[in-house]
Amino acid sequence: MTVKNFTDLLAEFRAWMAEAEKSEPNDPTAMALATADKDGQPSVRMVLLKAADERGFVFYTNFGSQKGQELLENPKAALCFHWKSLRRQIRVQGTVEKVTDAEADAYFNSRPRDSRIGAWASQQSRPMEGRFKLEAEVAKYAAKYALGDIPRPDYWSGFRILPERMEFWRDRPFRLHERRHYEKTDSGWTESILFP
Template sequence: MEIKQLPELISQFSSWLQEAENLEPNDANAMSLATVNSDGEPSVRMVLLKGVDENGFVFYTNFESQKGQELLQNPNAALCFHWKSLRRCIRINGTVEQVSDEEADAYFNSRPRDSRIGAWASQQSRPMEGRFSLEAAVAKYAAKYAVGEVPRPPYWSGFRVIPKKIEFWQDKPFRLHERNQYTHTDIGWQKAVLYP
């Protein structure tokens, strides 16, 4: 039985991500995020990874959005990275926690000004009467925050997925792919080699 420690797995993840950033034409940090609503119905969408370390995988969103509401109600999630140019995939399952206000503020303030205005203007995941209503909201908040910093909305922050299971998938000839799955245990991360 092979046991690894989380820093080794994060190092492998970071190495694959770096290779993807060198080859993928757009958004190498894009990942699918799967959540479950209160009725047990799954939902999946694409988000962008904004940080990774031994504490987990971080992304930011509007907590009033569908994914935000689902994660606040059921703090479990699955992530999937697929890098077609590298013929690689990484799947992650874990629990979810909110990032600190300091982390959220730091990331929010690093975003372009128009993106910060957009965070105020968008009622993410809710029905929109028409494009004009969004443009009017953008104009309203652009005027409100015309001078000085744009503060982070109270409903906008980040989530950290704390991994419990990580699978590294590598394409191989004749569909005999390589799948190495690591599951968190009391003594470290136990490796299992899976059939393709």
Template sequence: MSSEANTASTGNPADFTERDDPFALFDAWMAEAAASEPSDPNAMSLATVGEDGLPNVRMVLLKGADSRGFVFYTNLESQKGQELAANRKAALCFHWKSLRRQVRVRGRVEPVSAAEADAYYASRPRDSRIGAWASQQSRPLESRFALEKAVAKYAAKYAIGDVPRPHYWSGFRVIPISIEFWQDRPFRLHERIRFDRSDEASAWSKSRLYP
């Protein structure tokens, strides 16, 4: 992820290798990314497993992170929604190029509560809420006009008052059992610290990995 000639990296590796709480460390790194990345510092790749047994990966946006896990929202009838319904395990990867850092997450997935989904949905721009009704995410689209027609239909339907959350639109929380922090270092002698736990009720163990 860096050239052999690179001799500088952002931050002092010792600052994170000595930390024992992966969630607090993630919060600190996310705060730095928010101040450094030009766009979407909360972008992350999400890997799921399809019904054919092959992995699928795409970019989504992190919408919440705390000691319970990492939250994102989607159409539940989309490909990722269906894959997560069938196999409640996923992996995430954050890459902040400006900071030369990466975080990898693996764990179990659970749906967020209806109250959480309602609260986040209500915070979205009105056009995004209309779009959630209009888009049959991941399914074949005959033309761009068909999508625009659907947007116009729901914009008219909800022209006045609130735009309710569709029953098929909600969120997932990835509850990690493994979180790895990667910091670029010169000559590819990177710093890697991984936190692991056997289950969600267990304490974290920390280990240093070879680059």
């Protein structure tokens, strides 16, 4: 069992991500995000990774969405990156914190204008009477913010997953896959090789 630091794991993650960006035809930054509500009922969906650094893995959402509400109630999550073309995946588990307002503002302002309008128009995860309601909300906010900057809504921000466990999985013949599991401890990250 070896001990590593997170910088080593992040470097390997970035190397795998760079390979995925060359080979995956769509959304190499897509990751399955698993959350659970306060009663422990799990749910999972795909989101896009927007940053990965020494602090953790970041994505953005509406705090009123199901995932936003679940993370505010139960700040723990798991991620899974699966790159079919590379026959690899990386799993991450950890606690969750909100990104800073400055980080959220910077990312929000980098988005296309129509996506920023959409953040105002969509009451994400809530029932909708019909598509016309969404289109009317888009038109309303497009008119409201026809000129100048579009401010970030207070309910729209990001979460950072602070890794406590990571697993690098690589496909091998006869389903004898390679699984390297890392767990954060007081002295660093311990490595275990797991049976496939």
